[in-house]
Amino acid sequence: MLKIHLVGHTHDYPLCDVVRLLTGIIPRCTDGCITVETEWEATIRSEVTESEVLTALENGPETSILGQKLLRTSLDGERTVDGLPISRALKIQLYTLLSELLEKTFPWGSLTGIRPTQVARELSRPEEMTRIYGVREDKAKLAFLTRDGEDQVLMHTDPNHLHVYIGxxxxxxxxxxxxxxxxxxxxxxxxxxxxVDAMLEEMDRVLPTITRKIETLYIGGGTPTVLDDELFTRFIHGVFAHEAxxxxxxxxxxxxxxxxxxxxKLEVLLEVGVTRICINPQTLCDATLLRVGRKHTAADFEKAFELARSMGFTVINTDLIAGLPGESAEEFCESLSRIVELAPENITVHSLSKKRRSDLSREEIVRQEKTDLLKMEKMLSFAFETLSEAGYVPYYLYKQKDTIGGHENVGYQKDGTPCIYNVAMMSDARSVLSFGAGGMSKRVYPEGESIRVERCSCIKDPIQYIQNVQNMAEKKIAFFKEEGTEND
Ligand code: SF4
Structure with a gap:
């Protein structure tokens, strides 16, 4: 059992993220103590006093190379640690201590949040990211490169405008x-x-009340093209009937x-002026596609890609996933190379997010992770190098919890074709109005130099969504109501 006693603070949430990254297990926190069921015993004290922030290993595994260990940093007059908030300083200390204890480091160091590019915005050089957060040099450079790509996109979007998602x-x-x-x-x-009727009804109710200009529209899922030709046509025509x-x-x-x-379906999209689509094979290895339950082949993908291209789609995105079950690094690299030959404008490279089992012993986890980690490193560095050589640049980046090795997802684009919606949505710097079950709307409020984000969720179950669509619409109308306007 690993126990972390929190003394003089309540920053359990960021510390739980560090524990989850290092152990692969979701910890519990009760009465100021974070616990994780591990086969080994360790007790750590994470403390904030009047003058310092400290993390101490009070007792650890006999095999520990550390024995007793104490990390401490002084608080300044602003009650920050070298300009960092206390919670971040505690995270860095816990990451440093646990990574020594478990003899492993992660490419993004103590950064467990989903937006490393946001941290890059607070710093002036990649080296600082490495020094302060333990981020590996190549990842720090990637964060800065992508930050610049994101900023380019955001610079050309109006913070007062809206971005719409339909799911x-x-x-x-x-x-x-x-x-x-x-x-x-x-x-x-x-x-x-x-x-489809419920979503169109939701749009009919909400869109006339929206006074802000809508900049982008993203129709995602799931798979919107799963609707048959007739229903897809009715849906698309219904959506684009809106003046907004x-x-x-x-x-x-x-x-x-x-x-x-x-x-x-492609014809209908072109009729309403859509020329940007995503066709996502995830891999071009048929054995993997079968293994992961996708009932299509690499040939199906190439056929669909050629069809879309020949009909006039000018920006095509393709998604690939590194780390799919049973897939070798060579198979991933081969898929990527074949995709590059097709020359889509956007390529998004995801790292597989998978829940690691808590019943594995520490040795098994370490052994399994070492193999997976090596493979992931090979795949992701091949992707970065190959795509860079082919003229692609990273333009948005986010991390998910439980990816193998804590790796990232990166959207690459070439010839100035970034997907604005992706950046707007991931940056948390633009407001998003979502339609459909499970969609998360968010509203961004500028507050001086920074911003505050409020979120409005929608029922996830499609049947309940259909039954409650009027309530969902009213909730969103109230959420996006502007000061001093009457929506009803
Ligand atoms: S991961 Fe597969 S099942 Fe899930 S939304 Fe994507 S395509 Fe659909």
Missing amino acids: IPFCPTRCAYCSFIAQEAPNKRELLPSY FQHLKEVCVEAGRPDTITHR
């Missing part, structure tokens, strides 16, 4: 690694028309699964 949480089958709310469409055929969507800077539609793409 269709259905897919032809459920991928083995899926962590979204997507359901298998073949089992829900009778539900799909009602779901007539003067958009960008529209992107996910046509994720290549086996759902038809000539008619």
